[in-house]
Amino acid sequence: MKTMEWGFLIVNYLFxxxxxxxxxxxSALATFLYKIDEPSPYTRIARLGALLxxxxxxxxxxxxxxxxxxxxxxxxxxxxxxxxxxxxxxxWLLILFTLVSLVNCYAWLTxxxxxxxxAKLPRGLAFFSKFNYDIDHWRRRLALAGLPTSVGVxxxxxxxxxxxxxxxxxxxxxxxxxxxxxxxxxxxxALILGLSGRETSAQELRLLYGLDICFMVLxxxxxxxxxxxxxLSVQAVQDxxxxxxxxxxxxxxxxxFLGLGLLTPLVIELRELVPVIVxxxxxxxxxxxxxxxxxxxxxxxxxxxxxxxxAGQMSAMQ
Amino acid sequence: MPARPKRYAMVVDSKKCINCKACVVAxxxxxxxxxxxxxxxxxxxxxxVWPKLMAAxxxxxxxxxxxxxxxxVCPTGAxxxxxxxxVVVNEADCVGCRYCMIACPYNARFFRExxxxxxxCDFCVKRLDRGQLPACVETCPSKxxxxxxxxxxxxxxxxxxxNREYRVKKPxxxxxxxxxxxx
Numbered sequence: 001m002k003t004m005e006w007g008f009l010i011v012n013y014l015f016x017x018x019x020x021x022x023x024x025x026x027s028a029l030a031t032f033l034y035k036i037d038e039p040s041p042y043t044r045i046a047r048l049g050a051l052l053x054x055x056x057x058x059x060x061x062x063x064x065x066x067x068x069x070x071x072x073x074x075x076x077x078x079x080x081x082x083x084x085x086x087x088x089x090x091x092w093l094l095i096l097f098t099l100v101s102l103v104n105c106y107a108w109l110t111x112x113x114x115x116x117x118x119a120k121l122p123r124g125l126a127f128f129s130k131f132n133y134d135i136d137h138w139r140r141r142l143a144l145a146g147l148p149t150s151v152g153v154x155x156x157x158x159x160x161x162x163x164x165x166x167x168x169x170x171x172x173x174x175x176x177x178x179x180x181x182x183x184x185x186x187x188x189x190a191l192i193l194g195l196s197g198r199e200t201s202a203q204e205l206r207l208l209y210g211l212d213i214c215f216m217v218l219x220x221x222x223x224x225x226x227x228x229x230x231x232l233s234v235q236a237v238q239d240x241x242x243x244x245x246x247x248x249x250x251x252x253x254x255x256x257f258l259g260l261g262l263l264t265p266l267v268i269e270l271r272e273l274v275p276v277i278v279x280x281x282x283x284x285x286x287x288x289x290x291x292x293x294x295x296x297x298x299x300x301x302x303x304x305x306x307x308x309x310x311a312g313q314m315s316a317m318q
Numbered sequence: 319m320p321a322r323p324k325r326y327a328m329v330v331d332s333k334k335c336i337n338c339k340a341c342v343v344a345x346x347x348x349x350x351x352x353x354x355x356x357x358x359x360x361x362x363x364x365x366x367v368w369p370k371l372m373a374a375x376x377x378x379x380x381x382x383x384x385x386x387x388x389x390x391v392c393p394t395g396a397x398x399x400x401x402x403x404x405v406v407v408n409e410a411d412c413v414g415c416r417y418c419m420i421a422c423p424y425n426a427r428f429f430r431e432x433x434x435x436x437x438x439c440d441f442c443v444k445r446l447d448r449g450q451l452p453a454c455v456e457t458c459p460s461k462x463x464x465x466x467x468x469x470x471x472x473x474x475x476x477x478x479x480x481n482r483e484y485r486v487k488k489p490x491x492x493x494x495x496x497x498x499x500x501x
Contacts, residue, residue, distance in 0.1 A: 006416065067415070069429065
């Protein structure tokens with residue numbers, strides 16, 4: 001009777017939801033560092049993050065809806081709020097986060113972009129032009145309002161899996177933290193990638209690399225106790241860890257996720273940033289290196305979800 | 319004195335099982351379960367080497383848990399607990415997210431592709447409401463299954479549980495399963 005119920009749609013959704021949460025979180029942090037009346041080195045990070053944040057999660061939600069038994073029944077999720085069900089809380093969180101990030105995205109559009117957007121409206125929707133307001137001054141408030149929802153979405157994707165007691169591979173509080181920091185790290189990586197095509201200032205990269213290093217170090221120090229504690233736990237958990245310790249996910253986990261997706265980009269970013277901080281040397285920015293590092297992190301984030309979704313479903317109590 | 323609430327449960331005496339699968343067929347007919355799926359099944363077990371060989375079959379189905387993981391995770395409340403302890407799925411509310419299937423430690427649920435909803439054993443609630451026994455219990459030729467009310471001290475079920483040793487499966491899952499296997 002045992003089947004693999006959640007597949008690629010869910011893996012992609014978990015990744016895209018986390019990516020949006022990360023983009024919004026980093027953008028919101030950059031917004032707080034940005035002073036309204038003064039030119040700030042972080043404006044571009046805040047703007048790019050805000051402009052990109054709503055889209056991955058919206059694509060993820062569409063995937064999630066198509067994973068349901070019948071896609072048109074998704075509205076039933078919003079006829080109920082069940083505080084004991086992570087999926088019910090998550091559905092509401094996703095709606096809230098998407099709405100805030102959409103308004104925040106609008107708030108970061110320039111006047112020209114807004115005018116172009118409204119000019120492209122079909123004639124029937126012309127009355128929407130009335131909403132062509134300048135809400136730039138809301139940016140900080142929106143960042144503040146969206147911050148808890150972005151953390152919520154980042155944590156929720158892990159809680160969704162961690163709450164399942166019958167799957168020993170998932171059933172630990174570390175999964176939620178792991179997914180949260182991985183989400184923030186992928187958000188940072190997407191911004192590094194997004195900025196790598198343009199002229200980038202050293203200060204921008206210092207902020208992004210600094211945050212990314214923090215998130216990846218936290219992620220690494222969650223993976224370690226996850227494995228150690230799992231090995232010291234009951235037999236069912238030890239058995240489930242065999243999936244990544246000799247089982248079918250071993251190479252994917254150790255080489256591709258931990259090696260290439262986490263430790264390699266961490267070492268590269270440390271190598272770039274530490275001399276700048278310690279010896280006050282000038283930041284030597286290599287566009288190609290930054291973009292490849294970001295791609296490795298994004299790949300690692302995706303693989304983490306892939307491994308957890310599939311290995312988790314393969315693990316069971318004996 | 320108000321009537322005591324009912325708590326339906328089942329006792330299974332695997333030693334009596336002859337692996338005829340009449341229970342599976344009866345369930346399929348009663349609940350119109352398509353051939354690809356099953357609400358109940360038999361776990362076959364063999365131990366030893368011929369000629370010193372032991373073969374046994376253990377009937378399995380939803381354990382109608384006291385603290386069901388499926389009910390807890392269900393985002394719409396489609397999976398719910400009846401006052402008599404039976405866990406049922408309200409098809410009208412089920413969105414087919416299959417979270418309950420992943421949460422169930424017994425893998426007792428299945429996804430109906432044709433309907434887009436999740437199904438499971440519900441102790442034949444329609445028959446119970448008409449005063450009949452579940453189809454699998456009624457049809458079993460060797461009386462492997464005993465169905466009844468845990469709160470009724472006069473029931474055959476209570477008598478067996480009071481006088482015989484029994485076990486439940488995966489108690490460590492903490493869901494309080496209500497299918498009792500006699501030892």
